[in-house]
Every structure is written in structure tokens, then in C-alpha cells.
Amino acid sequence: MNDVLDVALRLLVVFVVFLTFPLIVGQTEHKVMAHMQGRLGPMYAGGFHGWAQLIADGVKFAQKEDVVPAGADRRIFQLAPAVALLPYLLVLLAIPIGPGEGAVGQVLDAGVFFVLAVMGVGVLGSLMAGWASANKFSLLGGLRTAAQLLAYELPMLLTAASVAMAAGTVSLVGILDAFEWWWVPWQITGALVFFVAGLAELQRPPFDMPVADSEIIFGAYTEYTGLRFALFLLAEYAGIVILCGLTTVLFLGGWHGPWGADGLGWIWTLLKTAVLAFVVIWLRVTYPRLREDQLQKLSWTLLVPLSLAQIALTGIVKVVIR
Amino acid sequence: MTLAAAAGTAAHATTTTAAETHGFLSPTGVEIAFLLVGLVTLGAAIITVTTRQLVHAALWLVVALGGLAVEYLLLTAEFIAWVQVLIYVGSVVVLLLFGLMLTRAPIGRSPDADSGNRWVALAVSVVAAAALVWVVADAFRTTWIDLDGAPSGSTEVTGASLFQHWVLPFEALSVLLLAALVGAIVLSRKAKDGAATGARATRRDSEGVR
Numbered sequence: 286m287n288d289v290l291d292v293a294l295r296l297l298v299v300f301v302v303f304l305t306f307p308l309i310v311g312q313t314e315h316k317v318m319a320h321m322q323g324r325l326g327p328m329y330a331g332g333f334h335g336w337a338q339l340i341a342d343g344v345k346f347a348q349k350e351d352v353v354p355a356g357a358d359r360r361i362f363q364l365a366p367a368v369a370l371l372p373y374l375l376v377l378l379a380i381p382i383g384p385g386e387g388a389v390g391q392v393l394d395a396g397v398f399f400v401l402a403v404m405g406v407g408v409l410g411s412l413m414a415g416w417a418s419a420n421k422f423s424l425l426g427g428l429r430t431a432a433q434l435l436a437y438e439l440p441m442l443l444t445a446a447s448v449a450m451a452a453g454t455v456s457l458v459g460i461l462d463a464f465e466w467w468w469v470p471w472q473i474t475g476a477l478v479f480f481v482a483g484l485a486e487l488q489r490p491p492f493d494m495p496v497a498d499s500e501i502i503f504g505a506y507t508e509y510t511g512l513r514f515a516l517f518l519l520a521e522y523a524g525i526v527i528l529c530g531l532t533t534v535l536f537l538g539g540w541h542g543p544w545g546a547d548g549l550g551w552i553w554t555l556l557k558t559a560v561l562a563f564v565v566i567w568l569r570v571t572y573p574r575l576r577e578d579q580l581q582k583l584s585w586t587l588l589v590p591l592s593l594a595q596i597a598l599t600g601i602v603k604v605v606i607r
Numbered sequence: 608m609t610l611a612a613a614a615g616t617a618a619h620a621t622t623t624t625a626a627e628t629h630g631f632l633s634p635t636g637v638e639i640a641f642l643l644v645g646l647v648t649l650g651a652a653i654i655t656v657t658t659r660q661l662v663h664a665a666l667w668l669v670v671a672l673g674g675l676a677v678e679y680l681l682l683t684a685e686f687i688a689w690v691q692v693l694i695y696v697g698s699v700v701v702l703l704l705f706g707l708m709l710t711r712a713p714i715g716r717s718p719d720a721d722s723g724n725r726w727v728a729l730a731v732s733v734v735a736a737a738a739l740v741w742v743v744a745d746a747f748r749t750t751w752i753d754l755d756g757a758p759s760g761s762t763e764v765t766g767a768s769l770f771q772h773w774v775l776p777f778e779a780l781s782v783l784l785l786a787a788l789v790g791a792i793v794l795s796r797k798a799k800d801g802a803a804t805g806a807r808a809t810r811r812d813s814e815g816v817r
Contacts, residue, residue: 358714361666394761398689405697409669412704416662419714431705438698455686455762 296378303374307522308339314522314566315339321570342515349511356419357508365417366509366516369410372403373523380530381458383540383551396457397445400531404486407520408434411488411495414517415505426504429495429577430488436584437482443592444475444482447599448535461539469537471602475595476536478588480561483528485580487521489565491572492580529561530554537561641681648674659716665703672696683752684760 315338319326331337353362379393379400393399408430415427451468452460469476485492496504506517533539537557540550575583651670658664672695679688711717722728752759769777 356714358662361662393685395686395689398686398693402689402693402697405693405701408701409666409696409704412701412708413666416704416708417714424708428705428708431701431708434701435698435705442693 299378300374303377303523306526307519310525310562310566311339311518311522312336313562314569317563317566318570321567346511346515351511351513352508354419354508358417358419361413361417362508363513365410365414365505366513366520367410368413369407370516370520370523372407372410373520373527375403376400376527377523377530379457380527380534381461381539382530382554384461392458393456395455397449397455397460397535400457400527401442401445404524404527405434405438407524408486410517410520411505414509418505418508420507422501422503422507423505425501426495426497426507429501430505432577433485433488433492433495433580436581437485437588440478440584440588440592441482441486443589443596444472444479445535447475447592447596448472450596450599450603457534461534461541464538464541466538466541472536472595472599474591474598476532478592478595479536480528480532482584482588483532484565484568485584487524487528489521489525490569491575493574494577494580497574525562525565526558529558529565532561533557637681641678644674644677644681648678659721661707661711661713661717662704665700665707668703669696669700672700679760682760684765686762686765687760 315326316334327335327338329335330341353359376399379396381392411430412427415423415425415430418424448460448468449455451472452463454460454463488495496506501507506514509517533554538553539557540554542550542553648671651667651674655664655667655671658667672691676688676691676696679685679691
């Protein structure tokens with residue numbers, strides 16, 4: 286009975302985090318974007334600085350009619366948002382926020398592989414949506430999503446492999462247990478490559494050509510309305526939380542900090558994740574959108590060689606210090 | 608490669624456990640789950656090859672490959688399971704869908720999707736399945752995985768058995784993959800030299816390299 290309670294409690298906490306953190310990132314995005322662009326942003330909902338704007342958005346989405354286009358493949362069209370969203374919920378289960386058994390949803394032996402594998406599944410949701418909508422813009426969006434996945438998946442895997450090599454384990458908790466502060470400069474190239482590739486996976490600006498609203502009208506999500514569209518948006522923000530959390534865990538030492546490693550470690554994790562999430566938003570406001578072929582070029586001529594160089598460096602250092 | 612590695616791991620790690628304590632008539636929960644997931648996987652695989660809708664076939668393939676990953680998990684081969692998801696569900700199926708979308712992906716049935724070779728294909732697949740089932744059943748007849756003991760399919764055990772007992776096949780596979788990689792590059796370069804139509808050929812070429 287105790288075990289069941291423990292599992293249920295962990296699932297509940299992960300679920301609550303899954304529902305709240307993306308909203309916090311979304312609200313931060315509203316505000317940060319507004320300030321960077323010299324405007325106020327949503328100010329009325331909820332009274333204080335429009336804190337309830339996203340809740341109002343949610344209510345609006347829930348009230349809208351759920352439209353399925355006549356020519357669409359009904360079942361796949363309706364299934365796609367779930368396929369896009371659920372993988373992120375599963376990934377969240379494996380990310381440790383503090384030391385010890387209590388601060389992670391589920392300790393996995395091959396955690397790095399689990400998170401990267403399951404994150405890749407989420408892209409299937411966009412592909413399904415793009416195809417099933419029976420809309421040219423959606424199909425183009427789906428195509429771009431797929432092309433993008435093929436480009437960024439390799440550098441992401443290679444840099445994660447570099448960290449796994451450095452730590453001598455593929456368990457996320459194990460990697461953090463082995464972490465030393467000098468890993469940050471040692472793995473910095475890998476960290477940058479991982480983060481950039483992750484942005485491309487999330488289709489965040491400057492890599493948002495699969496959704497490019499000004500040319501292909503939100504790509505795979507063109508035909509979606511109401512709650513299903515909101516689920517896709519939630520998936521994007523959940524993706525930001527996951528990517529920032531993963532970068533924190535893999536490259537920035539997770540719960541390790543200058544002080545307070547025992548007991549306050551989770552604050553470090555959250556702080557680093559929040560800073561990275563801010564960077565994600567910052568990049569959105571700062572950089573223009575790349576073209577699809579520019580992403581391919583960036584990935585194959587820059588990110589892949591850099592990640593291979595990082596692996597070589599990791600290997601050399603590993604042999605030298607042994 | 609994954610299958611071979613899984614078989615290798617299982618063979619290496621479980622040969623020591625006794626067989627006589629197990630019978631087929633009193634299945635455990637895990638065994639029942641294994642059987643049910645296996646049935647789902649088989650069903651999804653059959654739908655994959657029989658459905659008339661091209662993209663549905665690719666999506667049913669996701670179910671079949673995912674079911675296979677669950678089977679690996681139930682066989683305690685966690686690492687193999689996640690790699691299965693990463694490579695097959697995350698990459699191969701995406702590549703398949705990409706190809707389908709890039710060429711033709713009509714919504715609804717494709718009446719011309721049936722191949723004239725289907726009976727030959729059926730015969731080949733039945734023979735291949737029979738050979739595999741026979742080999743696996745013969746090799747693992749008396750081995751059972753001890754679920755309560757040390758993990759027998761963890762990353763560490765898999766890695767150790769892969770690089771101790773299965774190094775030669777592993778390296779042979781690497782060379783095979785390298786050859787395929789070089790071959791792909793050579794093929795796509797030739798197309799560029801041969802076709803004199805300029806920009807379009809160049810674009811095709813870069814598509815191919817991707």
C-alpha cells in the first residue's frame with residue numbers, strides 16, 4: 286500500500302509540475318517579450334500585471350468550437366495533439382531536480398536514452414497533424430518538421446553521448462552524482478550544441494519555420510481550434526521546460542551550486558532552468574527566422590562537427606585524467 | 608542489430624537461472640503482459656501490411672515498434688528498449704513519413720498500393736518468421752530471466768556483453784553501416800555530375816545527402 290501511495294504521489298507531483306510550469310513560462314514570455322519590445326503586454330486579467338491572462342486564454346480555448354475539417358483524416362487529426370503532448374509528460378518523470386530518490390519521478394537506468402527517445406516521439410504528433418489536416422500549409426509544416434528532426438537529432442544525441450562518456454553512466458541521476466564544476470567549461474561546446482538543437486526540436490524561433498505563421502500560417506496547426514490547438518501550445522511550453530531542465534541536468538550540474546547542495550539543491554535546478562527558459566524567450570524576441578535550408582546547413586556543417594569535436598575532447602580528457 | 612544484442616544479453620545473463628521451477632500452466636503477471644503486448648504488436652504489424660492507407664500503415668508501424676520496445680522492457684532489457692524507441696519510432700518512422708509526405712500521401716485509400724508480389728512476400732515472411740521462431744525457441748528453451756535478482760538487461764550488462772562476447776559482429780556491423788554511408792554519398796555525387804539540369808539537380812542532390 287505504501288508503495289502504491291508513493292508512486293501515486295510522485296505521479297501527482299509530476300503532473301502538477303507539468304500543468305503549472307509551462308504556464309509560468311508562457312506568462313513570463315508574455316511579459317518578457319512585452320518589455321523587450323517596449324510595450325506593456327496583457328495587464329488586465331487578474332488585476333496585478335495581468336497574471337491570469339493565460340488562465341483567461343485557457344478558458345477562451347475551452348469555449349471555442351472543436352472543428353475537424355471535412356477532408357481531414359478524422360481520427361489521426363484528433364489523436365495528434367495527445368501524441369505531441371504526452372511524451373513531454375513522460376520525460377518530466379525522469380528529470381531529477383534534487384539529490385536522492387525523493388527528488389525524481391522515476392530513477393531510470395538509461396535515463397539519457399529514455400528522455401531523448403521519448404522526446405523524439407513527440408514530433409510524430411506534429412507530423413500526424415500536418416498530414417491529417419488535408420491542407421497544403423499543414424503538409425508543408427509537417428514536411429519541415431520532419432526535415433528539421435532529421436537535422437537536429439544527431440547533434441543532440443552526440444552531445445548527450447559526450448556527457449554520458451564524461452560521467453561514465455547514462456543515468457541522469459548518475460551523471461549528476463559524478464558532476465564536478467569543471468565539467469561546465471569542459472562540456473561547454475556540447476552544451477551550446479545541445480541547446481541549439483533542442484530549440485530546433487521545439488520549433489522555437491529562430492528555428493520556427495515549421496510553424497512560420499507569416500508564410501505557412503502555423504504549419505501543421507493551421508486547421509486546429511479550441512482545446513486541441515491549446516494542447517499543441519502547451520506541448521511547446523512543456524517542451525521549453527523539458528529542454529531547459531535537461532540542459533541543466535546534463536551540462537550545468539543540476540542541483541550542484543556554489544553552496545546549499547544539501548537540502549536546497551532543487552532551488553539550483555529550478556534557478557538554472559528558469560534562466561535557460563529566459564534565454565529561450567530572449568532568442569525568440571532577438572533573432573529573425575532562419576530558412577529551412579539554413580537550419581540544415583547549420584546542423585550538418587556546424588553542429589555535427591562541433592559535437593564530434595566535443596566527443597573527441599571528452600575522450601582525450603577522460604583518458605588523460607584516468 | 609538491436610535484436611541480436613538483446614538476444615546476446617539475454618543469453619549471456621540468464622543461462623545460469625534454473626528452468627525446472629517454471630511451467631507454462633501457471634503464468635506470472637509479467638508473462639501474461641508479455642503475451643498480451645505481443646498480440647497487440649502482432650496485430651499492429653499485420654494491419655501495417657494490410658491497410659490500404661499509406662500513412663496509416665506507417666502509424667501502425669509505430670504501434671508495432673513501440674510494442675516491441677515494451678516487450679524488451681518486460682524482458683528487463685531497458686537500454687535496448689529505449690534505443691528501439693529512439694532509432695525506430697523516433698527516426699526511421701519519421702523518415703518514412705517524410706518520404707510519404709514528400710511523394711504522395713493521399714488521405715483515404717490508395718487502390719494502387721497493393722503490390723503484385725504480395726504472395727511471394729507473404730511466403731518469404733512466413734519462412735523468415737518460422738526460422739527466427741525456431742532458432743530463438745531452440746536457443747532459449749530452458750532459460751528464464753530472474754526478475755528478482757540483479758538486473759540482467761541494464762546498460763552496464765548490455766555494454767559488457769556487447770563488447771566482450773559480441774565485439775566481432777558489432778564491428779562488422781559498423782563497417783557495414785560505414786559502407787552504406789559512403790555508398791549513399793557516392794550515389795548522390797554521381798547524380799550531380801550526370802545531370803546537367805542545374806539548380807534542380809543540385810537541390811535533389813542535397814536532399815539525398817540529408
